[in-house]
Amino acid sequence: MAEVSQDSGSHKKGGKRRSKKLPTRIDFTPMVDLGFLLITFFMLATSLIKPQTMEITMPSDKKVEEEDKTVAKASQAVTLILGKNDKVFYYFGKTEGAQLIETNYAPNGLRKILLEKNYDVAKQVEDLKAEKVKTRMNEEIFQKKLSEIKANKNAPVVRIMATDDSNYKNLVDALDEMNICSISRYAIVDIDAPDLLLIKDKNI
Amino acid sequence: MTAMCDVAFLLLTFFMLTSNFTKKEPVLVATPSSISEIKIPETNIMTVLVDPTGKVYFGIDGQDKRKQLIEKMADLYKVTLTQDEIKRYSLIDLFGNPMYAMKKFLNLAPDIRDLPQNNLGIPADSTNNEFKQWVKSAHEVNPDLRIAIKADEKTPFPVIKKVMKSLQELDENRYNLITKLETAPGK
Numbered sequence: 001m002a003e004v005s006q007d008s009g010s011h012k013k014g015g016k017r018r019s020k021k022l023p024t025r026i027d028f029t030p031m032v033d034l035g036f037l038l039i040t041f042f043m044l045a046t047s048l049i050k051p052q053t054m055e056i057t058m059p060s061d062k063k064v065e066e067e068d069k070t071v072a073k074a075s076q077a078v079t080l081i082l083g084k085n086d087k088v089f090y091y092f093g094k095t096e097g098a099q100l101i102e103t104n105y106a107p108n109g110l111r112k113i114l115l116e117k118n119y120d121v122a123k124q125v126e127d128l129k130a131e132k133v134k135t136r137m138n139e140e141i142f143q144k145k146l147s148e149i150k151a152n153k154n155a156p157v158v159r160i161m162a163t164d165d166s167n168y169k170n171l172v173d174a175l176d177e178m179n180i181c182s183i184s185r186y187a188i189v190d191i192d193a194p195d196l197l198l199i200k201d202k203n204i
Numbered sequence: 205m206t207a208m209c210d211v212a213f214l215l216l217t218f219f220m221l222t223s224n225f226t227k228k229e230p231v232l233v234a235t236p237s238s239i240s241e242i243k244i245p246e247t248n249i250m251t252v253l254v255d256p257t258g259k260v261y262f263g264i265d266g267q268d269k270r271k272q273l274i275e276k277m278a279d280l281y282k283v284t285l286t287q288d289e290i291k292r293y294s295l296i297d298l299f300g301n302p303m304y305a306m307k308k309f310l311n312l313a314p315d316i317r318d319l320p321q322n323n324l325g326i327p328a329d330s331t332n333n334e335f336k337q338w339v340k341s342a343h344e345v346n347p348d349l350r351i352a353i354k355a356d357e358k359t360p361f362p363v364i365k366k367v368m369k370s371l372q373e374l375d376e377n378r379y380n381l382i383t384k385l386e387t388a389p390g391k
């Protein structure tokens with residue numbers, strides 16, 4: 001490779017005789033070396049994978065008028081309490097007289113319970129996803145139908161309470177379960193007095 | 205040889221054009237995994253980094269914006285910074301220092317700047333909430349900024365609560381939690 005020839009045109013009719021007609025050979029090896037060096041650098045320095053993100057919307061702390069508040073039915077309410085050592089406790093309905101049940105973040109722990117509670121919605125979402133694959137549904141229509149299903153009035157409302165002994169992973173896991181179980185109504189709330197009593201009782 | 209050379213330069217061109225450099229982070233955090241598949245946008249991001257010990261780091265993108273931000277903050281906290289220090293700040297992706305230690309931090313050599321003892325964490329307590337002020341000023345400088353929280357798995361919840369509370373007080377109720385990908389069940 002890499003032969004730069006200066007032959008052409010040197011034998012023109014009547015042209016002067018040039019003294020230097022030797023073909024020049026350029027060694028390209030250093031350039032190739034440099035090329036690979038730069039490739040290595042760029043390969044190591046770039047981040048091709050963009051980080052994933054989970055979008056959350058927190059409730060505003062502005063005072064909400066009494067009539068604007070949505071009151072969840074006791075039968076829909078689920079309260080999760082994230083405790084220490086990756087334990088999670090839950091109860092249904094009202095705080096008064098509630099029994100805390102212990103579970104964990106494994107698929108057959110928290111997820112099973114939430115899916116049972118949210119059975120109707122989860123089933124419809126599953127069907128919709130199957131339909132989407134089958135009929136090659138438009139993404140826009142899919143999203144619209146999805147939000148229609150999720151707006152189900154009877155779907156559970158989940159309150160997530162994290163104790164001071166829980167860590168960030170627990171919180172993200174809990175939020176993730178909400179996504180997996182297609183629960184659209186959930187909120188991270190502070191632990192209030194009645195729940196604090198429950199926690200004290202159980203020594204979480 | 206010619207073919208190899210061609211391929212090498214083709215790859216080089218590809219990497220040069222597609223690359224966006226990995227940001228240098230003062231601490232290594234292991235983010236928790238989630239099934240969320242939303243990608244984070246590349247520009248207009250305000251990163252809040254929380255390390256396992258609970259130190260808060262903060263950074264925005266865009267050098268011009270950073271300059272405006274630090275000028276604003278220096279003004280608010282009555283810290284006088286030289287042009288040189290402001291320029292130095294604009295080159296730092298993430299930092300974690302209270303304002304009183306800012307001047308000292310900026311005058312450190314770049315290679316020791318990321319050491320844990322040189323990053324005290326931005327105070328976010330209710331008595332001295334500099335973090336809140338940073339977020340507020342950053343939004344004034346660039347209203348399009350989106351907030352991304354990147355925290356370590358083992359970060360205790362009270363620290364996260366502190367950060368979330370500060371954001372809530374500013375009426376910043378939508379933000380992103382950076383996670384790594386986990387395959388959704390049943391796929």
